[in-house]
Amino acid sequence: MSGSFPRAGRRFTVGLVCLAVVAACSGDDDSGDPASPEPRATVTEDVATQAEAEIQAVFEQFIAAVVEAQSGAADDPAALFEGLATDETIEFNAGIASRYADQGIVRVGEPVISDVTVQVVDQSGVVSACMDESGWTPQLTSGQTIPPAEEQLTPHPVVYEVVESEGSWLIGNPIEPGGTITC
């Protein structure tokens, strides 16, 4: 698992160096590390933007999984997050789904995600977005509606850690937005 981390780190460092001194980046600096597969500047820059695109895609799939898990339609909510989130985050989301199932709560519709931004540093990063939950209504499986809480009606920021694991990006723990993002 951690075997790919040094490589990715090196890749990122190489990218930084190359951005600063493009001329110096001829690929020679890679000779000391035969394991590093992408030594060229153009490639590493692409890797950085590619990572951001990958993370954004994973985040979107993750939110879709959250919606699916809380819709009450999935028999095994944890499976929805497979390959999208860390074990802890999978367990946490499966927990919400199971408590909803237990209480007969479902959420119908979906939240509106906007302003997704991704920051990658080394083999970890942060994805943040605005989440508008006003169209993601709580209901009881009996059909009775639950009045949406006031807090649900105002868009709010969400920030998640992302970590690289075995070549793919996983959504980790939610973290405090800390007032840096407004929605």
Next chain:
Amino acid sequence: MLTPRRVSQVLMATAVLLIGLLGGIAPGQAATLRPAAVEPATDPCYVLIEVRPGVFEYVNICPDPDEEDSGEDGGSGGGGPRCDLTEEPYDEFCLGTKACRADIPSPLSEEKWPEHTRPGPDHIFTFVQCRVPGQEELYERWRWIEPYEDALPGLGWQALGRLQTPAFTMRFEPAGMTYVGADTRFLLDGLGDGEIIGSVAGPLQATGMLSHVEIDPGDGSATIECDPDLRSRACEHVYLEMSYDQTAEDFDGNPGFAAQARLVYDITFTMGGVEVNLPGVPDTLESPWNGTVVPVGEIQALVRTR
């Protein structure tokens, strides 16, 4: 018969009646309609909790049918526990017939608790896991609970951690330099009125009263217990050696003994205003040490420098 006067009287009466009816009904209707329109929003059972930063979860906080008539969640209600508390870790308290454990202290910070639904000041909002009789699956829920008795020490530690001892300063007399064989008196500033009060941890509050001060004169002699405000236990010490060979120096560069003091508080815990005893939780709290450098000279040296 139907004189103009009569007609106008009838019209007048109708108008008055209508006005009266409208005036009377309108507020009445508002009174009956408003609760009906707003009723869903006041559903007391469902609240939205921010269980992680930016992650919200709807929670039904109402007790289950099996918990009815057990106002006391702590298992202290009459008739003894109604659940089987023999299986660890679900052996802490009963919620009706469910045998439960709870995260104490709560993983949710207090500002995230649905305060408007709090059943009483002694309740805390936390994550509860229970065994349900005849059911394989665990009951897991965010709930208000009254911490059961054995959980109080955990909260006591939390309450203790919220007590802050004041930042004090230490000085001595005679100021600047004292002398071998003389009475050196230590004084502390910034102690306030001696009482420190912590914020509430669940149902518990910790209060500290300054009991005494411990002073380490820094010359290798024993720690003095004293009270800087009371003459009966004045913080005095007699140095028997000069301090010229000490490594610590005061602001003027004079070598001196590194004397230090700390405050010792007696701690009491109260729950709803009533003092409670918490086994295993310390009943005293010491402040960090804080000190000053005390240069000690000889009287002869004083005579010579003058």
